[in-house]
Each structure stands twice: as structure tokens, then as C-alpha cells.
Amino acid sequence: MNPAHPHTHQHVRHDNDDSDGLAELLDLDAEVLAEHTASLLAWLPLDTGPRQVVDLGCGTGAGTFALLDRFPDAYVTAVDASAAHLRRLRAKACARGLEERVRTVQADLDDTAWPDLGTPDLVWASASLHHLAHPGRALAAVRELLAPGGLFAVVELAGFPRFLPEDAPGDRPGLEERCHAATDRLQAEHTPHRGADWGPMLTAAGFTVEGRRTVAVDIEGTRSEAVGRYALAGLRRIRGAAATALGAEDLTALDRLLDTTGPHSILRRDDLAVRTERMVWAARRT
Structure with missing residues (x-):
């Protein structure tokens, strides 16, 4: 996964360890955005x-x-490149008594040949396709995979959520936007399909797009204590990606937010929110 764009719950490329806290971020993403996913x-x-x-x-x-x-x-076949994430998913399924309804498959979606994934009625791809080097090839593979008349749902975020007010923090207003601008510049070449309109690509791959929807996400931090932890985990990953591109004063201000023991910790703020947009395309195999 692109460390500058750690937005989601479903990914295709990442290491098998979790030294950078990605699994925690994905779990928090799932918790905070659960209502929107539903x-x-x-x-x-x-x-x-x-x-x-x-x-x-x-x-x-x-x-x-x-x-x-x-x-x-x-019954869901869960596919990911990370063995560690699949183990975590399997443990959750067992804890919830759902192990009989979940099959996990480790696979890289950029490979030319995919493992046997059955003949699904529905394929769901959330925040994963923009990581692919060859999305057209993957879309064609999904079309072959789907049962006749089956549905393909593609979900993407407009960008990694913003958490802070525009005028925060007080000594470095606009810090969050500068962090995102820095990571966007550094990572643009690695994820050229981020923010793409998947409609034309789905049509070119032989799908009929039956619907597209954009959903605004604006969740006040007071609604869930997980928002603070989500902001902390997300900004930690952004710091890792943007550190070399940020000025010294911005980096110092960011570190103050990330210091959970200090008075300026992001966990102590009462003005956090989760703001972004989610787009979904529903495409039918024709």
C-alpha cells in the first residue's frame, strides 16, 4: 500500500509484517466508516x-x-497480497463465528494469472484498484470471473480523510493540507490511477455501468472516540511519507500532534472530524 495514501480497508500491495501500523489503521477505518460502508x-x-x-x-x-x-x-472469498492481513481477517472471522462463511486467498491482483476465485455473483473492490499497475487487465479478469449478470462494485475515496480544522494547529495553520500536498507530489508516479473515473475503464472492459454515487463523509469526532485514534494512526503514516518534504517548522508542529504524552496531542483535541468523499460505481457484466 502507498504509505502516503493509507486510506483504506482493502489493498493489494504491502509487506507481510505490520511494523508501520497499517493493520491498525485499516481496522480503525472500518470502525469509523462502518455506517457509510453499509x-x-x-x-x-x-x-x-x-x-x-x-x-x-x-x-x-x-x-x-x-x-x-x-x-x-x-459466502465471501477475501483476496489480498498480505498474508499478515489475511491472518488477522481469519482470526476476526473465527472470533465472530463466521469462519465457515469466509475463505481467504493470498494473491497479487497485478499478476497475469489469478488463483481460482469461483464464479461470484458480486465482486467488491474498495480502495484497492488505484494501487494496480495494470487496472485494465484486472478489470478484464473480474469480468471473466463474474457469473453472467453479476455485479462489480468499485469504491474509492477522493483522498485520505482530513481530520483537523483548516486553521489548525494554532501555530501552523493549514499543516494538514501541506502534509497531503507533500505526499501527493512524492507518490503521484506510484499511484497514477488514484482519483480516476472508473466509469470509462469499466465500459472499456466490457461492463455496463448501472450507477454511480458520491457520498460525502463528515463524521464529528465527538460521535466516536475511534476518530482520534484514526487521526493519530493516519497522520503517523503521513509523517513517514512526508518527512523529507516538510519544512522544519511543519515537521515540529506535526510531531507535537503525534506526541500522545504532550499537551498538544491530537488525542486531546475536541475539534476533530473525518472529512472526505467516497465514490462507488456499480457495473454489470454484459
Whole structure:
């Protein structure tokens, strides 16, 4: 996963260890955005609940468990490149008594040949496709995978969420936007499809796009204590990516926010929010 853009729950490329805290970030992302994920699933144009579902780039299982909750008769094949994340997902499934409804498969979605993923009625790919070097090839593979008439749901964030007010922190207003600008410049060449309109690519791959929706995310920090931990985990990863591109004063201010023992800790703020947009495309195999 691109460390400058650690937004989500489902990813295709990352190391098997979790020394950078990505698994924690994915779990927090799942917790904080759970209601929005559920609303996207409810919006999908499905006449009947799917029985076989594939979650591409599943990460630690945010989409997988939302799919299982939404479709109680479904079985989900969870696919990711990270063995560590798949182990974490499997442990969650066992703890929830869902192990019989989940199959985990380790695979790199940029490989030319994918393992057998069955013939799903629904394929879900959230925050994973923009990491691919060859998305057109992957979209074609999904089309071949799907059952006739099956649905492909592509979900992306407009960008990693913003947490701080624009005038924060007081001594370095606009710090968060400068951090994002720095990471965007550094990582643009590695994730050229971030922010793409997947509609034309889906059409070119032989799908009929039946719907597109943009959902504004604006969750006040007072609604969930997880928002503070989510902000902390996200900004820690952004610091790792942007450190060499930030000025000394910005870096010092960022470190004050990340110091959980200090008076300026982001965990002590009462003005946090989660602000971004999620886009979803629903495409039918024709």
C-alpha cells in the first residue's frame, strides 16, 4: 500500500509484517466508516442477495464483514497480497463465528494469472484498484470471473480523510493540507490511477455501468472516540511519507500532534472530524 495514501480497508500491495501500523489503521477505518460502508452496500442495484462474493484487496476485512452482515446467505472469498492481513481477517472471522462463511486467498491482483476465485455473483473492490499497475487487465479478469449478470462494485475515496480544522494547529495553520500536498507530489508516479473515473475503464472492459454515487463523509469526532485514534494512526503514516518534504517548522508542529504524552496531542483535541468523499460505481457484466 502507498504509505502516503493509507486510506483504506482493502489493498493489494504491502509487506507481510505490520511494523508501520497499517493493520491498525485499516481496522480503525472500518470502525469509523462502518455506517457509510453499509449505506453503499444497501445502494447497490441487486434484485436478490448474492450467494458468492469476492472481496478484492480485502485488507483486514472491513468490506468482508460488511458484506457478510448485509448478505446473511453469502459466502465471501477475501483476496489480498498480505498474508499478515489475511491472518488477522481469519482470526476476526473465527472470533465472530463466521469462519465457515469466509475463505481467504493470498494473491497479487497485478499478476497475469489469478488463483481460482469461483464464479461470484458480486465482486467488491474498495480502495484497492488505484494501487494496480495494470487496472485494465484486472478489470478484464473480474469480468471473466463474474457469473453472467453479476455485479462489480468499485469504491474509492477522493483522498485520505482530513481530520483537523483548516486553521489548525494554532501555530501552523493549514499543516494538514501541506502534509497531503507533500505526499501527493512524492507518490503521484506510484499511484497514477488514484482519483480516476472508473466509469470509462469499466465500459472499456466490457461492463455496463448501472450507477454511480458520491457520498460525502463528515463524521464529528465527538460521535466516536475511534476518530482520534484514526487521526493519530493516519497522520503517523503521513509523517513517514512526508518527512523529507516538510519544512522544519511543519515537521515540529506535526510531531507535537503525534506526541500522545504532550499537551498538544491530537488525542486531546475536541475539534476533530473525518472529512472526505467516497465514490462507488456499480457495473454489470454484459
